[in-house]
Amino acid sequence: xxxxxxxxxxxxxxxxxxxxxxxxxxxxxxxxxxxxxxxxxxxxxxxxxxxxxxxxxxxxxxxxxxxxxxxxxxxxxxxxxxxxxxxxxxxxxxxxxxxxxxxxxxxxxxxxxxxxxxxxxxxxxxxxxxxxxxxxxxxxxxxxxxxxxxxxxxxxxxxxxxxxxxxxxxxxxxxxxxxxxxxxxxxxxxxxxxxxxxxxxxxxxxxxxxxxxxxxxxxxxxxxxxxxxxxxxxxxxxxxxxxxxxxxxxxxxxxxxxxxxxxxxxxxxxxxxxxxxxxxxxxxxxxxxxxxxxxxxxxxxxxxxxxxxxxxxxxxxxxxxxxxxxxxxxxxxxxxxxxxxxxxxxxxxxxxxxxxxxxxxxxxxxxxxxxxxxxxxxxxxxxxxxxxxxxxx
Numbered sequence: 001x002x003x004x005x006x007x008x009x010x011x012x013x014x015x016x017x018x019x020x021x022x023x024x025x026x027x028x029x030x031x032x033x034x035x036x037x038x039x040x041x042x043x044x045x046x047x048x049x050x051x052x053x054x055x056x057x058x059x060x061x062x063x064x065x066x067x068x069x070x071x072x073x074x075x076x077x078x079x080x081x082x083x084x085x086x087x088x089x090x091x092x093x094x095x096x097x098x099x100x101x102x103x104x105x106x107x108x109x110x111x112x113x114x115x116x117x118x119x120x121x122x123x124x125x126x127x128x129x130x131x132x133x134x135x136x137x138x139x140x141x142x143x144x145x146x147x148x149x150x151x152x153x154x155x156x157x158x159x160x161x162x163x164x165x166x167x168x169x170x171x172x173x174x175x176x177x178x179x180x181x182x183x184x185x186x187x188x189x190x191x192x193x194x195x196x197x198x199x200x201x202x203x204x205x206x207x208x209x210x211x212x213x214x215x216x217x218x219x220x221x222x223x224x225x226x227x228x229x230x231x232x233x234x235x236x237x238x239x240x241x242x243x244x245x246x247x248x249x250x251x252x253x254x255x256x257x258x259x260x261x262x263x264x265x266x267x268x269x270x271x272x273x274x275x276x277x278x279x280x281x282x283x284x285x286x287x288x289x290x291x292x293x294x295x296x297x298x299x300x301x302x303x304x305x306x307x308x309x310x311x312x313x314x315x316x317x318x319x320x321x322x323x324x325x326x327x328x329x330x331x332x333x334x335x336x337x338x339x340x341x342x343x344x345x346x347x348x349x350x351x352x353x354x355x356x357x358x359x360x361x362x363x364x365x366x367x368x369x370x371x372x373x374x375x376x377x378x379x380x381x382x383x384x385x386x387x388x389x390x391x392x393x
Contacts, residue, residue, distance in 0.1 A: 026250065026257040031206050034250040034259065038224045044216045048200060048209030048268060051276045063285055065194030070288070080291045082110040083345070084128060085272050085336070086121030087329060088265035089299030090239070091360065093120030094142035094369035095352050096297040098376025100124070101139055104132040105381045110293075116198040116211075116271055118264035120299055122236035126179070126214065129197045130186055137178055143373050147364045149174065151243065168234065168243040175230050184218045184226055191215025200264030200271055201235045204245065209267035211274075235261040269329035270296060272336060279343040294340055295386070298351040302330055302391040305358065333390040348386035350376075 026034050036044065043061075046052035070079050086096050103109035109132065117125025123141070127134040147153075151166040187197060197214040212232045217225050228248075235246030240262045248259045264271075272294065283289045309319045333349060340347040356375055360368040379385070 023247065023258045023260065024256070025205055026252055026259060030252040030257075031203070034252040034257065036228065037249040037251050037256065039217070039220060039222055039228065043213060044220065045210055045212045046274075048211040048271060048274060051274050059282060059285075062194055062196070063282070065192065066286065069194055073288075078289060078291050080110075080293065081113045083114045083272060083292065083294040084112040084116070085270050085294070085296045086115070086117040086124050086128065087270035087296070087298045087300065087332075088119030088121055088263065090120055091142075091364045091369050092299040092352060092372060093124055094372040095376040096121065096299045096350075097124055097138045097142040098373035098378075099297055099350055099380040099384060100128055100376075101135045101373075102377035102380030102382075103384070104135055105377070106383060108383070113194070114196045114198070114272070116200065117236070118200045118268060118270060119237050119239070121270070121297070122199045122233055122264065123175070125197060125199060126183070126187065126233075129190065129195070130183075139373065141174070141178075143370045144366060145174075145364050145369070146366055147362045150364050166242060168238065171237065171243075172230070172234055175233050179226070179230050179233070181226060184229060187215055187229075188219035191219050198271075199232050199236050200268055201232060201246075201261040202264055202266040204240070204260050204262045204266070207267070209264065209271070210261065211271070236264045238262045240266060265325065265329075269300075269325070269332045270298065270336065271332070272339065275335060275339050277339075277343075279345075292343070292345040293348065294336075294345045295348045296333065296336060296350065298329060298333065298349065300326060300329055300352060301354060302326075302333070302351045303354040305354070330391055334393075337390045337393070347388060349388075349390065350379075350384055350386060351391075353379075 035042065042054060043052075043058055046054075046058075052058065066079075073079060086093075089095075100109070111131065112128065115125050115129040117123070117128075124138060127138045148170065150171045151168055152170060153166050191197070195215070199212045199214055201210050201212065202208070203210050214229060214232065217229050217232070222228075231246050231248070235248075237243070238245050238261070243263075245260045245262045248261060250257050250259050279292075307319070309315050337347055339345070352372065353375065356372070358368065359365075359371075
C-alpha cells in the first residue's frame with residue numbers, strides 16, 4: 001500500500017510485543033457497557049457492525065434538525081442529501097485531497113450532509129465536512145509532509161517490547177495545530193444543523209469497528225471534548241505495529257478501565273453506517289423521500305500492481321499484508337454497494353488510476369504525494385468520471 005509501511009506491519013506481526021504495558025482492559029462481558037469517562041452523552045459513539053441500541057433517539061434528534069432545515073421546502077420538491085466516505089490508505093490520502101480541491105475548482109462540489117473517514121480519510125474528513133475554506137489546509141498536509149512530519153522511527157524500542165515501531169507524536173502535533181477550540185466550535189455549529197461527521201476506529205480488544213460521532217463530541221460542551229476529538233483522529237490513523245495505539249479511559253459498572261483503539265482500517269477501510277440500517281422508516285417519519293447521493297473516495301488502487309518481491313521474510317510478509325489490505329478495501333466497496341441498493345442511494349466511486357505508478361521512496365514521500373494530489377485535482381476539475389458499480393462488478 002505504501003512504500004515501507006507493510007514491512008513495518010509485518011515486523012510487528014512476526015515479532016510481536018513482549019510487554020503488556022500494565023493497562024487495565026475492559027473485562028469480557030462489560031465491553032457493551034463501557035462509556036467514555038467524562039462524557040455522559042451516550043450518543044458520541046456506537047459499534048460499527050450493528051445498529052446502536054439507542055438508534056431511535058439518534059434518529060429522532062436528526063429528524064428534528066432536518067425538518068427545521070427543510071421547513072421552507074415546497075411540498076412538490078424533494079431534498080437532496082449528499083454523503084461522502086473517505087477511505088484509509090496512508091500517503092495515498094493525497095489522491096482524495098486532490099479530488100476535493102479539484103471538485104471545488106469545478107464549481108460542482110456539494111455541501112455534504114454526512115462525511116465519514118477512516119485512517120488517512122479520518123484526517124481529511126473534518127476539513128471536507130467544514131468545506132472549501134479548508135482546501136488550503138488539505139493541500140498543505142498532503143503535499144508538504146515528509147515521514148518525519150508524521151512519525152519518529154524507533155524500531156529497536158518497538159521490537160524489544162514497545163507498542164509500535166515509531167512514535168506518532170509529530171502527527172499528534174499536526175492534528176492539534178488544526179483542531180483548535182475554534183475548529184471544534186465550527187463542527188458543533190454544523191452538527192446542530194443536522195449534518196454529521198463520523199470517524200471510524202477499531203477496538204482491538206473486541207475486534208470490532210467503532211463509529212464516533214465527532215459533531216456530538218464537539219457540541220457536548222464537556223471539558224475534555226477537544227482532547228477526545230483529537231485522540232479519535234489519532235486513533236483512527238494508528239496503523240497497528242507502525243504507530244502506537246490510542247487509549248481511552250472508560251467506565252463500566254462504576255469501575256474505570258482502558259480501551260485500546262487502532263486504525264479503523266483494521267475492520268473497515270471505508271464506511272457510511274452500520275449495514276443493518278434501513279432508511280425506509282426514516283423517510284416515513286420525514287414525510288418526504290430525499291434523493292440520496294453517495295460518493296466514495298478510495299485512497300488506493302483497486303487493480304493488481306506488479307512489484308518484484310525480494311525472497312526475504314519481511315519482504316514477502318509485507319507484500320502479503322499490502323495485498324490483504326487492498327482486497328479487504330475492495331470487499332468494503334461491495335458491501336457499500338449492497339447497502340446503497342437496499343436503500344435507494346446513488347453509488348459513486350473514485351479510486352487511484354491503475355496507470356499511476358507508485359514511485360515513493362519513503363512512507364510519506366511529498367514528491368509522489370504531490371503527483372497523487374495533482375492527479376485527483378485534475379480529474380475532479382474536469383468533472384470526475386465516478387464509477388457506478390464496484391470494481392469488476
